[in-house]
Amino acid sequence: MSTAPRLTALDALHRSLGATMTDFAGWDMPLRYTSERDEHNAVRTKAGLFDLSHMGEITVTGPQAVDLLDYALVGNISTVGNGRARYTMICQEDGGILDDLIVYRLGETEYMVVANASNAQIVLDALVARAEGFDAEVRDDRDAYALIAVQGPESPGILKSITDADLDGLKYYAGLPGTVAGVPALIARTGYTGEDGFELFLKPEHAEGVWKALTEAGEGVGLIPCGLSCRDTLRLEAGMPLYGHELTTALTPFDAGLGRVVKFEKPGDFVGRKALEAAAERAETAPPRKLVGLIAEGRRVPRAGFQVVTGGEVVGEITSGAPSPTLGKPIAIAYVDAAHAAPGTAGVGVDIRGTHEPYEVVALPFYKRQK
Amino acid sequence: MSNPQQLRYSKEHEWLTDAVDGVATVGITEHAANALGDIVYVQLPEVGNTVTAGEECGELESTKSVSELYSPVTGEVVEANQDVVDDPSLVNSAPFEGGWLFKVRLADEPKDLLSADEYTAFTAG
Numbered sequence: 001m002s003t004a005p006r007l008t009a010l011d012a013l014h015r016s017l018g019a020t021m022t023d024f025a026g027w028d029m030p031l032r033y034t035s036e037r038d039e040h041n042a043v044r045t046k047a048g049l050f051d052l053s054h055m056g057e058i059t060v061t062g063p064q065a066v067d068l069l070d071y072a073l074v075g076n077i078s079t080v081g082n083g084r085a086r087y088t089m090i091c092q093e094d095g096g097i098l099d100d101l102i103v104y105r106l107g108e109t110e111y112m113v114v115a116n117a118s119n120a121q122i123v124l125d126a127l128v129a130r131a132e133g134f135d136a137e138v139r140d141d142r143d144a145y146a147l148i149a150v151q152g153p154e155s156p157g158i159l160k161s162i163t164d165a166d167l168d169g170l171k172y173y174a175g176l177p178g179t180v181a182g183v184p185a186l187i188a189r190t191g192y193t194g195e196d197g198f199e200l201f202l203k204p205e206h207a208e209g210v211w212k213a214l215t216e217a218g219e220g221v222g223l224i225p226c227g228l229s230c231r232d233t234l235r236l237e238a239g240m241p242l243y244g245h246e247l248t249t250a251l252t253p254f255d256a257g258l259g260r261v262v263k264f265e266k267p268g269d270f271v272g273r274k275a276l277e278a279a280a281e282r283a284e285t286a287p288p289r290k291l292v293g294l295i296a297e298g299r300r301v302p303r304a305g306f307q308v309v310t311g312g313e314v315v316g317e318i319t320s321g322a323p324s325p326t327l328g329k330p331i332a333i334a335y336v337d338a339a340h341a342a343p344g345t346a347g348v349g350v351d352i353r354g355t356h357e358p359y360e361v362v363a364l365p366f367y368k369r370q371k
Numbered sequence: 372m373s374n375p376q377q378l379r380y381s382k383e384h385e386w387l388t389d390a391v392d393g394v395a396t397v398g399i400t401e402h403a404a405n406a407l408g409d410i411v412y413v414q415l416p417e418v419g420n421t422v423t424a425g426e427e428c429g430e431l432e433s434t435k436s437v438s439e440l441y442s443p444v445t446g447e448v449v450e451a452n453q454d455v456v457d458d459p460s461l462v463n464s465a466p467f468e469g470g471w472l473f474k475v476r477l478a479d480e481p482k483d484l485l486s487a488d489e490y491t492a493f494t495a496g
Contacts, residue, residue, distance in 0.1 A: 020405075020408075031408075031435075032408060035408075035409050035463070036408055036409050036434050036435075037409045037434070037460075229408065229434055229435055233434065299411070299412045300412055300432065301411060301412060301432050301437075303437070322434055322435075323409075323411040323412075323434055330411075353437075
């Protein structure tokens with residue numbers, strides 16, 4: 001494995017903006033530009049601009065592209081209309097989650113699978129292996145795209161001013177090809193922030209021009225560049241899982257409370273079906289642990305791996321935690337024994353370096369956008 | 372960023388004023404505050420407790436991480452800054468002023484505290 005971090009097409013621009021950079025899944029990515037709290041609040045109230053070029057794009061084409069995806073993934077990809085997108089997962093034969101994905105249908109027989117940076121190679125290898133016997137081609141397009149996201153309530157107005165695309169006709173979880181700042185882009189109404197927003201898949205050589213055009217278009221309405229630190233607190237408030245935290249190969253989608261992404265009703269076999277049927281049954285009858293939200297009564301921040309306790313007994317584990325700028329309190333997502341997982345359960349706390357800090361058990365998400 | 376000339380500095384990124392009536396003020400540097408990011412929780416040593424040079428005496432928690440606070444000198448804590456406990460963002464916005472952390476009655480201090488210029492060179496490297 002190479003030790004030199006990979007750089008996105010916007011690397012020089014991030015440095016000129018004074019970004020604090022961090023290693024993320026082998027990529028050198030902006031962690032924050034100024035204050036992560038200000039960046040978070042900008043996305044909630046105005047707009048934020050993100051470089052997400054580390055995400056892994058894999059294109060699947062051919063007469064049997066959809067059959068391959070229905071076999072390789074847990075979702076019912078045949079029901080995804082042209083120009084629409086679907087949140088789904090790829091599982092192991094034993095039902096364990098390999099990654100969570102968004103699949104965009106770009107044409108009659110063309111799909112783009114977007115994987116997490118940390119799992120892109122694993123997903124690519126799995127799709128290639130699972131493609132055997134299908135009349136379909138799996139193509140590694142990780143280097144073919146830069147990905148820029150503009151997120152927040154002002155994002156439709158900002159993007160509208162520099163594109164000819166019909167954004168009003170573009171629904172949540174839909175994508176269409178268009179022109180942004182004079183260059184071609186796939187414009188998707190998706191995101192990972194809990195706000196309205198867009199993700200723009202572009203040729204890397206066009207990334208800098210589009211970033212600058214968006215910055216200019218958003219200048220008067222409070223758009224600022226945003227790093228991965230606030231992306232994490234935004235998705236945490238929105239109750240969205242992050243691979244490696246809420247999702248791992250040791251868990252099935254049913255364990256993670258996301259059994260709805262598994263579509264048993266679809267025709268034909270798919271990788272993991274048998275194990276997932278058993279997992280669904282188990283989740284229905286005797287769930288071991290449930291994914292819940294925790295809100296701190298104090299100010300100390302729970303971190304991934306900290307234990308959830310009640311009456312001196314360990315009843316769960318934190319998977320993600322951070323100070324929530326919107327709630328003004330520390331929040332966490334945790335797997336908690338079913339007996340203690342109901343919202344409002346009394347006496348639940350988190351062991352923070354030896355001190356039992358009281359926490360309130362709540363249903364996810366912590367934050368939902370008013371539409 | 373510039374480090375005030377009248378302060379002395381530790382390699383753990385604390386600053387220290389000259390003692391007035393035997394009492395010196397301690398804080399963390401702007402360099403440290405910037406590296407931590409938005410600070411959301413500060414735990415300071417309690418008044419009356421003795422802190423020891425180079426030893427942990429509290430913690431600073433930011434969005435992304437927890438860092439131990441080390442005392443640059445040895446002595447008794449005579450005051451803790453309640454303002455930064457109530458509003459930890461003061462450490463980011465005014466690390467050398469309103470974001471000071473605690474005051475200590477000096478009993479002993481290490482020989483290797485740095486001048487402003489030495490600390491600036493230390494953090495540039």
